[in-house]
Amino acid sequence: MKKLILLFLSIILFTKLTKAQIYLEPIVGYQNGLNNSGHFSQINSAIQFSFIPSRKKGSPFSLQFQKSWPLAYHAVDSSFSLNPSLPLYSPAKKTIKASNYSFSVSKHFKIYGNQPTGTFNIVLGVGVTHQHILVEYDYDKSNYTVLNPDQTQDITNYFLSGGVEYIKTLKVGRVFAQINFSTRGGKNSYPTSFGFMAPITLNIGYSILIKNKKK
Amino acid sequence: MKKLNLIYILCIIIAPAFFYSCSKNSTQYYGDDKDTGISIFTNKGLNTMSCYVNSSPWRTIERTEGGFYYTRNYEVYVSILAGQNGNDTLQISWLGNFANILDPFQGSYFITAKFTVPHSFSYPDFSSLQGKKLTLDGTNGYFSAPYQNPYTAVIKGTGNIYFNRAQLDSISLGNNNGIIAGLFDADISGFKITNGRFDNNLDGINAVLAR
Numbered sequence: 001m002k003k004l005i006l007l008f009l010s011i012i013l014f015t016k017l018t019k020a021q022i023y024l025e026p027i028v029g030y031q032n033g034l035n036n037s038g039h040f041s042q043i044n045s046a047i048q049f050s051f052i053p054s055r056k057k058g059s060p061f062s063l064q065f066q067k068s069w070p071l072a073y074h075a076v077d078s079s080f081s082l083n084p085s086l087p088l089y090s091p092a093k094k095t096i097k098a099s100n101y102s103f104s105v106s107k108h109f110k111i112y113g114n115q116p117t118g119t120f121n122i123v124l125g126v127g128v129t130h131q132h133i134l135v136e137y138d139y140d141k142s143n144y145t146v147l148n149p150d151q152t153q154d155i156t157n158y159f160l161s162g163g164v165e166y167i168k169t170l171k172v173g174r175v176f177a178q179i180n181f182s183t184r185g186g187k188n189s190y191p192t193s194f195g196f197m198a199p200i201t202l203n204i205g206y207s208i209l210i211k212n213k214k215k
Numbered sequence: 216m217k218k219l220n221l222i223y224i225l226c227i228i229i230a231p232a233f234f235y236s237c238s239k240n241s242t243q244y245y246g247d248d249k250d251t252g253i254s255i256f257t258n259k260g261l262n263t264m265s266c267y268v269n270s271s272p273w274r275t276i277e278r279t280e281g282g283f284y285y286t287r288n289y290e291v292y293v294s295i296l297a298g299q300n301g302n303d304t305l306q307i308s309w310l311g312n313f314a315n316i317l318d319p320f321q322g323s324y325f326i327t328a329k330f331t332v333p334h335s336f337s338y339p340d341f342s343s344l345q346g347k348k349l350t351l352d353g354t355n356g357y358f359s360a361p362y363q364n365p366y367t368a369v370i371k372g373t374g375n376i377y378f379n380r381a382q383l384d385s386i387s388l389g390n391n392n393g394i395i396a397g398l399f400d401a402d403i404s405g406f407k408i409t410n411g412r413f414d415n416n417l418d419g420i421n422a423v424l425a426r
Contacts, residue, residue, distance in 0.1 A: 080256075080379065080398060082375040082400050083375075088377065147256050147257070148255070149255055151248055191257070191259065
């Protein structure tokens with residue numbers, strides 16, 4: 001928490017010093033881990049700082065902090081009992097909740113359009129992500145044993161992302177929508193039935209101008 | 216000349232280290248969150264068996280191959296002993312020790328499951344164990360442990376065993392291929408075995424159904 005506050009203060013200090021135009025952008029969205037057959041879904045909430053350089057030829061870049069909230073995935077694993085008076089097999093209900101934090105830096109390259117009608121950009125980014133995949137079982141633990149059980153997994157790793165965004169300037173502020181693909185968070189060292197997420201992200205946001213360009 | 220001698224000496228010193236380091240460990244151990252100190256229950260051929268013996272975690276040795284003298288160490292053996300009255304004994308023995316003993320070869324011993332089988336029992340019959348939950352009650356079979364010689368039945372006990380996977384194919388002479396995976400528990404005169412789970416690959420060395 002202290003590191004996050006320090007980072008925030010550094011960004012605020014940076015915004016004061018830079019000549020760039022700066023937007024503060026709250027973002028909401030949805031993402032899904034493509035590499036797990038679409039089982040892991042999340043609701044995104046993020047804060048992004050976009051910096052538009054004062055030079056004509058400079059391309060914008062952004063800093064984004066995102067927290068993704070899990071949507072539970074329910075499945076069933078097999079459990080077995082040695083107790084002669086009980087059935088051999090019983091289903092073990094499994095709930096998986098995949099959540100993550102990420103911090104990324106992205107560059108935005110205009111490919112089409114002009115304001116105020118709207119522009120399309122390619123967005124390329126690099127960042128750090130921490131994924132927490134929580135696994136919980138509901139079954140008769142005193143009499144049954146789960147076969148090939150999943151376990152809660154955590155990982156912190158670098159990632160690359162790429163995508164497209166559309167930005168439209170309004171009378172006050174601007175709105176934008178992004179679709180992004182990110183590389184996988186890392187490799188499991190435990191034989192789970194799932195892998196760390198390589199999400200496809202759909203985000204929408206609103207830009208609040210907090211600092212105009214210095215001339 | 217002196218340089219050449221130095222190179223020869225270095226080669227002689229380094230070569231044993233090279234051969235010693237070329238060893239392969241075929242055991243994969245993953246701890247169980249719920250039953251601490253023993254492995255998870257799997258059926259993927261991870262070459263491990265673990266259980267609680269009188270509430271203390273017990274694990275098999277690691278399956279290794281190679282080293283300077285090239286040795287093979289197995290954690291499980293499957294064999295068949297000829298008997299009398301038309302019945303033989305199918306024997307599955309796991310070699311290991313308590314998990315808190317650092318050197319698994321200090322005082323390792325066998326936990327063995329023995330099954331009474333007909334004299335005609337062969338490789339296809341082994342595979343018919345798959346999916347079966349059996350109670351070894353002393354007449355159709357029994358458990359024995361701890362004992363350092365699997366071929367001498369001294370301490371007998373009863374128990375239950377479930378084969379989630381049981382497969383043993385004889386491809387050619389000395390070339391077998393198979394797997395066993397499942398659960399077991401046993402009560403053997405002074406040794407109470409609980410939460411036993413096994414997952415072992417079988418080959419032509421550690422699984423031979425020959426009398």
